Amino acid sequence: MNIFCFGISHQTASLEIRERFAVAHSALPEFLTKLIRVPAIGEVVLLSTCNRTEFYVVSHDAHLAAEPLFEDIFGKVRPGDCQHLFRLSLVQTVRHLFRVASGLESMVVGETEIFGQVKRAYEEAVRLGATGKILNRLFQKAFHVGKLVRSSMAITRGSVSVGSVAVDLAEQIFSHLSECKVMILGAGETSEKTAKCLQARGAQQIFVANRSFERAAILAEQTGSRAIRFNEWAAEFEDLDILISSTSAPHAILTAEKLQPVLRTRRDRPLFIIDLAVPRDVAPDVHHLDGVFVYDLDSLQAIAAQTLQTRKDEAERCEEVILKQVDEFQLWMVRNCAATLGSTQSEVLRFE
Amino acid sequence: MHLDFLATLLVGPDRIWVGAASTCFILAFVYSGFALASGWPLAARNTLILIGLGFTALTTFLFVRGHAIGRCPITNYFELLVFMAWSMVLIYFGIGSTYRMSLLGAFTAPVASIILVSALSLPDRSIAPIKTAVDPWLEAHTSFSIVACGAFALACVAGGMYLFQERQLKTLKPGSIFFRLPPITALTVANSRLLWVGFALLTVGLSTGFFVKAEVDWRKVAWSIIVWSVYGGILFARLRRRMAARWIATFSIIAFSLLLGIFWGIRFISESSSVQG
Known part of the structure; x- marks a missing residue:
């Protein structure tokens, strides 16, 4: 089994492009159902906010790519759009999700709304039976990291408008x-x-x-x-x-x-x-x-501006906390999913 | 009988309780100072617990000392200062949860520590029952006046916090500490409330002084009336809206400094007189 994150975000694309891939909360069940039907996908969570549309996927296919997946879900992808899509592998995905839940990937660093959005996306996936052992563990860990970062760091302190x-x-x-x-x-x-x-x-x-x-x-x-x-x-x-x-x-x-x-x-x-x-x-x-x-x-x-600078400085400290949590998740993966990961993935995890 | 047993249990060098209380207040100050400086989230509850432990130690001292001498332990300057610090913390606990759970504790702790360390630097008497009869008017006079000093000390702390907050707002660059201290309107209310409580207690304290059957020390009477008038003047100005909140806060600090100055001045004069005598 492999864990991937496929997506498009404010860091890779302008609003004009992002809005074509946005999924309204009311349309989540429909899109999640489409994703579950993709044969290569075992588990999936779909997160769509004004700044990002991301699929967190557990798949047996090590070569699963972003472009065909986006075409399956959103129809024909325009030629220029491919360069804005990203694909993250296992450890990158874990780190990315922890950063998203902590508000470090947000346009306004430290904003708190994203935590609730991730939670709602996960709950919707659970409701439709789209998650399993791995994504359940990954998202629970992400919520723990999000809370930890917010409560122990000054990342959310002060106002930025x-x-x-x-x-x-x-x-x-x-x-x-x-x-x-x-x-x-x-x-x-x-x-x-x-x-x-x-x-x-x-x-x-x-x-x-x-x-x-x-x-x-x-x-x-x-x-x-x-x-x-x-x-x-x-x-x-x-x-x-x-x-x-x-x-x-x-x-x-x-x-x-x-x-x-x-x-x-x-x-x-x-x-x-x-x-x-x-x-x-x-x-x-x-x-x-x-x-x-x-x-x-x-x-x-x-x-x-001062508050924003403080948050950016604090974000560097948060990174240390997140990396430690990524290590813990990797360890859990090696202990609990070694059989399904396959030897190559296990080796990668141990090496990383 | 039970009290005798308890006092025996706690007795020993009773000043150790004052030392313990000072340590608690210093720890509360260091803890909150560190939290403020590092931007670490401040758990006001921890400060409250440390101040509570310090207050318990002071109460124990007053109980043990009072039991040993057979009267309210306000018979020398050491005991007066300890009683003053105890009164201040008592009023801090009674002021209301809004102010108590804020950083008022962080600012109260250093003032209480300074008072107690000053007290410990003073000579103390031997612990033995005082043979002379207790004059209840004298005890009421002294204790009410000292509790009033505790309220004025806390008003001074609230005044200091107000000036700090006001200064932060005026510089147009309020730091993170600004957002963690109480709002300035809350500090104005706290300052005013403490001044009224202190003034009422001082009025009762001075009034009971007229019934004390002892030789009148006119210097003390004159200074007491000056202090009473200064605080009365501040409250009158506040009542008539003649003074801005900033000036009320400033005068709370000046008046308390004057009060402490008079306290030490009277002690110095008394000691000089006794040496000459």
């Missing part, structure tokens, strides 16, 4: 976002995303102010918030906690001079300002006021 960094900071200032009053000034795309991030973490009182009231009303409807007239935004400041500003004003619309009188009425309540506008809506001197914290695009992006 502007919106989620802003939300993390807001949570470190206010504890509970459900009690915060949030105002969106200027209904741009980034402020909309940030507002949705805040909402996802519990923010309930959201106001939208925009020069075009209609646009404010549309965004308010989308986010389940309330639209207010643009000339009324300053009046809402007294009990405001978070301001997300992204107007297209050519100069700063909020200065320390304007803000100081309002701050006197709200002494010990911090004010968090997320300035996403270019040029900036908030004058730099506002950040120097007591209890006011202004984060612009540059500062949020710098934090996101």
